Amino acid sequence: MEEQDKILHEVTSQEYKFGFVSDYEMDTIPKGLSEDVIRMISAKKNEPEFMLEFRLEAYRKWLKMPMPDWAYLKIPPIDFQDIIYYAAPKKKPQYESLDEVDPELIETFNKLGIPLEEQKVLAGVAVDAVIDSVSVKTTFKETLAEKGIIFCAFSEAVQEHPDLVKKYLGSAVPTSDNFFAALNSAVFSDGSFCYIPKGVRCPMELSTYFRINAAGTGQFERTLIVAEDDSYVSYLEGCTAPMRDENQLHAAIVEIIALDRAEVKYSTVQNWYPGNKEGKGGVYNFVTKRGICRGESSKISWTQVETGSAITWKYPSCILMGDNSVGEFNSVAVTNNYQQADTGTKMIHIGKNTKSTIISKGISAGKSDNSYRGLVKVLPGAVNSRNFSQCDSLLLGSTCGAHTFPYIEVGNKSSVVEHEATTSKIGEDQIFYCNQRGISTEDAIGMIVNGYAKEVLNKLPMEFAVEAQKLLQISLEGSVG
Amino acid sequence: MLTIKNLRVAVEGKEILKGINLEIKAGEVHAIMGPNGSGKSTLGNVLAGKEEYEILEGEVLYEGQDLLDLSAEDRSRMGLFLGFQYPVEIPGVPMVNFIKTSVNEHRKFKGLEPLTAGEFLKLMREKKELVHLDSQLTNRSVNEGFSGGEKKKNEIFQMAMLEPKLAILDETDSGLDIDALRVVSEGVNALKNPERSAIVITHYQRLLEYIVPDFVHVLYQGRIVKSAGKELALELEEKGYDWLKK
Ligand SMILES: Nc1ncnc2c1ncn2[C@@H]1O[C@H](COP(=O)(O)OP(=O)(O)O)[C@@H](O)[C@H]1O
Ligand SMILES: [Mg+2]
Numbered sequence: 001m002e003e004q005d006k007i008l009h010e011v012t013s014q015e016y017k018f019g020f021v022s023d024y025e026m027d028t029i030p031k032g033l034s035e036d037v038i039r040m041i042s043a044k045k046n047e048p049e050f051m052l053e054f055r056l057e058a059y060r061k062w063l064k065m066p067m068p069d070w071a072y073l074k075i076p077p078i079d080f081q082d083i084i085y086y087a088a089p090k091k092k093p094q095y096e097s098l099d100e101v102d103p104e105l106i107e108t109f110n111k112l113g114i115p116l117e118e119q120k121v122l123a124g125v126a127v128d129a130v131i132d133s134v135s136v137k138t139t140f141k142e143t144l145a146e147k148g149i150i151f152c153a154f155s156e157a158v159q160e161h162p163d164l165v166k167k168y169l170g171s172a173v174p175t176s177d178n179f180f181a182a183l184n185s186a187v188f189s190d191g192s193f194c195y196i197p198k199g200v201r202c203p204m205e206l207s208t209y210f211r212i213n214a215a216g217t218g219q220f221e222r223t224l225i226v227a228e229d230d231s232y233v234s235y236l237e238g239c240t241a242p243m244r245d246e247n248q249l250h251a252a253i254v255e256i257i258a259l260d261r262a263e264v265k266y267s268t269v270q271n272w273y274p275g276n277k278e279g280k281g282g283v284y285n286f287v288t289k290r291g292i293c294r295g296e297s298s299k300i301s302w303t304q305v306e307t308g309s310a311i312t313w314k315y316p317s318c319i320l321m322g323d324n325s326v327g328e329f330n331s332v333a334v335t336n337n338y339q340q341a342d343t344g345t346k347m348i349h350i351g352k353n354t355k356s357t358i359i360s361k362g363i364s365a366g367k368s369d370n371s372y373r374g375l376v377k378v379l380p381g382a383v384n385s386r387n388f389s390q391c392d393s394l395l396l397g398s399t400c401g402a403h404t405f406p407y408i409e410v411g412n413k414s415s416v417v418e419h420e421a422t423t424s425k426i427g428e429d430q431i432f433y434c435n436q437r438g439i440s441t442e443d444a445i446g447m448i449v450n451g452y453a454k455e456v457l458n459k460l461p462m463e464f465a466v467e468a469q470k471l472l473q474i475s476l477e478g479s480v481g
Numbered sequence: 482m483l484t485i486k487n488l489r490v491a492v493e494g495k496e497i498l499k500g501i502n503l504e505i506k507a508g509e510v511h512a513i514m515g516p517n518g519s520g521k522s523t524l525g526n527v528l529a530g531k532e533e534y535e536i537l538e539g540e541v542l543y544e545g546q547d548l549l550d551l552s553a554e555d556r557s558r559m560g561l562f563l564g565f566q567y568p569v570e571i572p573g574v575p576m577v578n579f580i581k582t583s584v585n586e587h588r589k590f591k592g593l594e595p596l597t598a599g600e601f602l603k604l605m606r607e608k609k610e611l612v613h614l615d616s617q618l619t620n621r622s623v624n625e626g627f628s629g630g631e632k633k634k635n636e637i638f639q640m641a642m643l644e645p646k647l648a649i650l651d652e653t654d655s656g657l658d659i660d661a662l663r664v665v666s667e668g669v670n671a672l673k674n675p676e677r678s679a680i681v682i683t684h685y686q687r688l689l690e691y692i693v694p695d696f697v698h699v700l701y702q703g704r705i706v707k708s709a710g711k712e713l714a715l716e717l718e719e720k721g722y723d724w725l726k727k
């Protein structure tokens with residue numbers, strides 16, 4: 001399966017590379033944001049008129065919006081005029097060999113079991129060309145094409161399938177949704193597009209990128225997934241390898257549209273650079289992810305394992321429009337050292353008999369702050385709707401914080417909303433029990449934390465789950481004792 | 482095997498053990514009895530390496546090594562086992578994974594390869610039978626939702642899996658009905674051999690009918706106030722502890 005993903009990914013990401021190459025000759029875009037810059041971006045990408053209008057509209061709205069300050073986060077001021085809003089061509093490798101790379105990074109790669117060749121690419125070391133396996137690639141492309149599945153770079157979709165893009169772009173996350181969504185809509189560089197036609201079950205897990213390409217992911221990514229009636233797709237985003245990126249600000253958007261009886265599973269592992277032990281550096285991750293269950297009996301589930309970034313601001317949500325539609329949010333969020341995370345979900349019940357489930361497992365260590373923020377809103381017309389929320393916090397040590405902010409609005413009498421929350425500490429007694437059986441404190445914490453997060457980890461696709469387990473342990477190293 | 486010399490231990494500034502001396506030779510079973518709060522569990526925890534205790538004075542030699550200098554996990558790997566009075570629950574961690582990790586850590590320490598899945602399952606089946614452990618129990622999370630008796634049986638099961646040189650059993654008998662008590666005792670006795678020793682901490686002489694000790698010590702207010710042969714247990718059963726409190 002992993003091999004499949006790899007090849008599949010290579011197939012689907014090729015366009016990115018070509019894109020970068022052809023852009024290389026063009027003049028560089030100046031720092032800062034203005035209508036001119038947006039026109040330039042759109043022109044460079046040779047976009048149709050509707051795209052430019054979409055971007056400009058978003059930009060004009062963004063200008064009038066203040067940066068949100070309601071989250072339980074301390075966000076240092078960001079100078080939006082000090083950012084280059086166009087993906088620069090991929091840089092040349094910075095190193096000649098792995099010996100020149102930060103040994104701590106290499107150690108983490110080894111713990112995660114990442115093969116040597118991949119380590120080189122991730123760390124920015126020069127490598128020989130990857131072996132070409134054209135015939136296998138073709139098979140995958142054919143498998144997807146036979147079923148009518150479209151899976152390509154967003155910019156390619158704009159060129160090849162403008163009608164689909166025009167129809168669905170911004171339909172789950174409108175340009176004016178929030179400050180960061182407006183910014184992304186104005187300047188997004190690229191991302192992925194996925195379309196599953198009526199009645200088709202996508203036969204493989206689709207990954208936005210395999211590890212190798214993960215390193216080159218843009219700052220303002222945009223993903224759009226459309227699942228037609230009676231279709232199914234499972235989509236993987238991210239990778240467990242630690243990712244260092246010079247871009248401090250990341251503001252991505254993911255939109256999912258599920259039509260009648262369609263099911264979309266979206267899984268994320270986020271491991272961006274969290275900053276050093278003193279809290280210097282690290283990525284600010286402001287993501288807007290939203291799915292609309294537009295059709296009846298449709299289902300969207302978000303599963304996320306968040307261990308990276310200095311600041312995480314992220315609320316993957318479901319709008320349950322269709323009758324009998326189902327939304328799920330399963331989350332593990334780990335913060336250590338000086339990391340801050342404010343994450344959760346919104347479940348908006350609009351259709352009748354709609355159902356949502358929220359499982360959130362926060363783990364805080366060091367001097368970090370970890371907040372769950374969730375909204376469950378049941379509109380008057382959403383009769384007989386159900387929500388169950390379980391929000392647990394686990395503390396390691398006494399210098400970290402865990403906070404829970406549930407907002408519940410129920411607009412009718414036939415619906416039931418249940419919320420449970422617990423906060424616990426990893427007990428010295430639990431660790432000692434493990435020690436007494438010959439298990440080191442580090443392994444004990446890994447074991448206890450994975451046990452705690454098991455319900456969520458079990459929802460991840462198999463090969464992702466195993467890596468995610470290791471990742472949880474590594475993220476918390478040095479947090480106790 | 483184990484030599485404790487003038488061990489004084491405090492918790493949160495309060496002296497709990499006030500000069501313990503004890504010599505345990507290979508193959509011996511020692512019972513430690515005494516009223517609640519005497520410091521019996523404290524002694525077990527200190528020997529096993531729990532951190533919250535402050536060693537004020539004294540020395541402990543285990544197989545010729547300075548025990549107090551070793552980490553808790555190394556003490557375990559070197560054959561010291563503590564059967565807990567109150568085994569903790571670890572939600573979400575299946576017992577089978579836990580004990581497998583444990584067994585393989587012990588093997589790694591001895592320079593042995595981890596057991597194969599087949600070998601491990603065979604060993605586990607064997608040891609579960611020994612203590613009549615419900616075969617479903619190992620699929621559940623460590624001690625989670627186990628009854629009092631199941632928790633204690635689970636301790637003996639783990640002991641059987643690890644085959645320690647020195648087993649310290651802290652009130653393994655409390656909360657067990659008479660049948661369970663017999664089963665647990667048989668489990669302990671099955672491991673007996675001239676190289677292995679045990680410290681059995683208990684309130685009741687009942688257990689000592691099944692696990693016959695070579696020596697009985699009475700711990701009271703942090704001191705061993707009396708040591709004798711197995712007949713002391715019977716005497717305590719008859720007379721209580723008051724006559725020792727002076
Ligand atoms: N972690 C601790 N913190 C404070 N006091 C403790 C702690 N552990 C033990 N004690 C105290 O030490 C004394 C002996 O306790 P313990 O060793 O559990 O006795 P026993 O096992 O003989 O009943 C008691 O007074 C108990 O309250
Ligand atoms: Mg006790």
